[in-house]
Amino acid sequence: MNTKVVHGGNVAWVYDHENKLSTGKFTFEKNNLTLDYQRLIQINFYDNRLREEFILCLEFHENNFKSIKKRFDKFLNVVEREVCKDFKYCALFKMPNGAEPRTIYFISDIQPGMIPAEEDDLQYWEGWIDIKLTSVSDLTSIIEETMKIAIHVEGLLKPSSLVKKRNLSEPYIKHGSEAKDFLEQIKIINQDLIKSESIRDFNGGMKRIYEYSIN
Structure with missing residues (x-):
């Protein structure tokens, strides 16, 4: 299983996926302005999406x-x-x-x-x-x-x-061992899980998405 992490502010999105990403992005991330801006707004102004x-x-x-x-x-x-x-x-x-x-x-x-x-x-x-x-x-x-x-x-x-x-902070993106080291460093199992879902992506194959609020 491969891992990708997108994080910034008090939020982290964790993607566990079957296939390696040749371009570093999932299909749904490419040319997706809505997703790009949603991430920017959330990491800069919201602790989690429920607020x-x-x-x-x-x-x-x-x-x-x-x-x-x-x-x-x-x-x-x-x-x-x-x-x-x-x-x-x-x-x-x-x-x-x-x-x-x-x-x-x-x-x-x-x-x-x-x-x-x-x-x-x-x-x-x-x-x-x-x-x-x-x-x-x-x-x-x-x-x-x-x-x-x-x-x-x-x-x-x-x-x-x-x-x-x-002046908005951009999200940090980590892959593979770097992503796993980061999750271990922040003790991801002790963080608040806000949302999780499974979807299939053309590039990444079947993947599980987790959204965490980081303390």
């Missing part, structure tokens, strides 16, 4: 991506000036077709309540702003929907542009 965190929701009605990107940059400048210059964030631009309101889902290591409210002398969004409790699963669904409708967004060069991020 919910407060995120900022910025509503807008423009159809043109370049236009709303300028508004978002103005919002970031205000946060840097009024709250903190050095912070990490991930912003998901949900821009559906039709009359449905569009929304930027902004998750950061800055608590939403620390961002000042708009006043006469501090205008940075000029639209509806809300704070919502949101889970990793909720955000993953938003990313999936965002990627599907990306081809219809005016002024957008590529789907990945609908996700903006800064």
Whole structure:
């Protein structure tokens, strides 16, 4: 049995699989933007997928991506000036077709309540702003929907542009003996198992996936 580990923050995904990976990736991992962003969000902002965190929701009605990107940059400048210059964030631009309101889902290591409210002398969004409790699963669904409708967004060069991020820690990836040594080092049998499932992959064959919350 072969082992691959993807880990970062307080989470680790362990993959026990039949076949060696010629490219280091399973078939389902290749060109999978939703999975890439879901991992980034989870390791940077969530202890485990069962938790919910407060995120900022910025509503807008423009159809043109370049236009709303300028508004978002103005919002970031205000946060840097009024709250903190050095912070990490991930912003998901949900821009559906039709009359449905569009929304930027902004998750950061800055608590939403620390961002000042708009006043006469501090205008940075000029639209509806809300704070919502949101889970990793909720955000993953938003990313999936965002990627599907990306081809219809005016002024957008590529789907990945609908996700903006800064200062995020990337996951570490280990294979084989290095992965097994890491699991022994963190005493994986004593960690909290959040989820497990078995699936078949074209590259890795039959595999068992475990998701752990690391103390």
